[in-house]
Amino acid sequence: MLLDGAVAVVTGAGTGIGREISLRLAADGADVVLTGRSTEAMEEVAELVRSAGRRALPVAMDLRDPASIEAAARAAEAEFGRVDVLVNNSGVGGPSKPMWEIDLEEWEDTFRVNVTGTFLACKAFLPGMVARKSGSVVVVGSVTGKRPLVNRTPYAASKTALIGMVRTLAWEVGAYGIRVNLVSPGGVEGERINWVLEQQAAARNITVEQARADFAEGSPLKRLVDAGDVADTVAYLASSRAAAITGDDINVSAGLAMY
Structure with a gap:
C-alpha cells in the first residue's frame, strides 16, 4: 500500500474530486482528516473511509476563516499526532462573465479561497512537517491556469498563482525533506x-x-477527465514512489494541456 499508516488532510473532502481523493488515499492505506464546510457530506465520506479499514476525522473548516483552519490543524494533531500529507483541493469557480463586468467582491473571493486559502492551509499544517523533516503537499490547480478560458479571468489568474506558489514553496521546504507538487486537471466530469x-x-x-x-x-x-484519474495522481505524488518529484506541475487533462 503506497501510503500505509500515513495521515493525510484533504480540503474540500466531501464532494467531487476531494471525495475521490479521500477514498483513494484511504484505499492506499492512509488515515484521512476530511475538511470542508459541509459536515453532512464529509460524514458520508468518513464512513466509506472507515469501511476501507482506515481512520477518518471529519472537521468543519472554511478556507475564508483562518481561525477554523488553525483549529482543524490542532484537531488533526490531537487525533493522530502528526500530518504526513496535505492535499489542497478545495476551491471555487468564481464568476463567469467578461472581466469588466466582474465585481471586486467576486474577484477577491475567488482569490480568497483558491490562493489565500491554500496559503493559510499550508501555513497551518507545514510547521509539523518541518519539525519532523518529512511530508508531502499536493495542490489541485487547473489547466485553466495555463491556457485561456473565456469569461473566467479570476479563476484563471488564481490557478496561475498556485503554480508560482508551489514552485517557490518547494524550494523553501526542500531542505526539510518535504515535497510540494501541483496537479492540473482538465475538465473533470x-x-x-x-x-x-x-x-x-x-x-x-x-x-x-x-x-x-x-x-x-x-x-x-x-x-x-474522471475525478478518479485526478485522485490516482494525487495519491502517487503523496507517496514515496514520487520521492524525487517536487516543484512539479502534472497535467491530468486527457492531453488538453501538454506544458
Whole structure:
C-alpha cells in the first residue's frame, strides 16, 4: 500500500474530486482528516473511509476563516499526532462573465479561497512537517491556469498563482525533506464542469451539448477527465514512489494541456 499508516488532510473532502481523493488515499492505506464546510457530506465520506479499514476525522473548516483552519490543524494533531500529507483541493469557480463586468467582491473571493486559502492551509499544517523533516503537499490547480478560458479571468489568474506558489514553496521546504507538487486537471466530469459548459454555451449562443463537444475536441483522447484519474495522481505524488518529484506541475487533462 503506497501510503500505509500515513495521515493525510484533504480540503474540500466531501464532494467531487476531494471525495475521490479521500477514498483513494484511504484505499492506499492512509488515515484521512476530511475538511470542508459541509459536515453532512464529509460524514458520508468518513464512513466509506472507515469501511476501507482506515481512520477518518471529519472537521468543519472554511478556507475564508483562518481561525477554523488553525483549529482543524490542532484537531488533526490531537487525533493522530502528526500530518504526513496535505492535499489542497478545495476551491471555487468564481464568476463567469467578461472581466469588466466582474465585481471586486467576486474577484477577491475567488482569490480568497483558491490562493489565500491554500496559503493559510499550508501555513497551518507545514510547521509539523518541518519539525519532523518529512511530508508531502499536493495542490489541485487547473489547466485553466495555463491556457485561456473565456469569461473566467479570476479563476484563471488564481490557478496561475498556485503554480508560482508551489514552485517557490518547494524550494523553501526542500531542505526539510518535504515535497510540494501541483496537479492540473482538465475538465473533470461533475457539477462544476456542467456549470462551466452551461455558461460557455450561453455566452456563445450554442447548445450545452455543442459546448461539451467543443471542449472535448481540444483533447487528443476526445474526452473529459474522471475525478478518479485526478485522485490516482494525487495519491502517487503523496507517496514515496514520487520521492524525487517536487516543484512539479502534472497535467491530468486527457492531453488538453501538454506544458
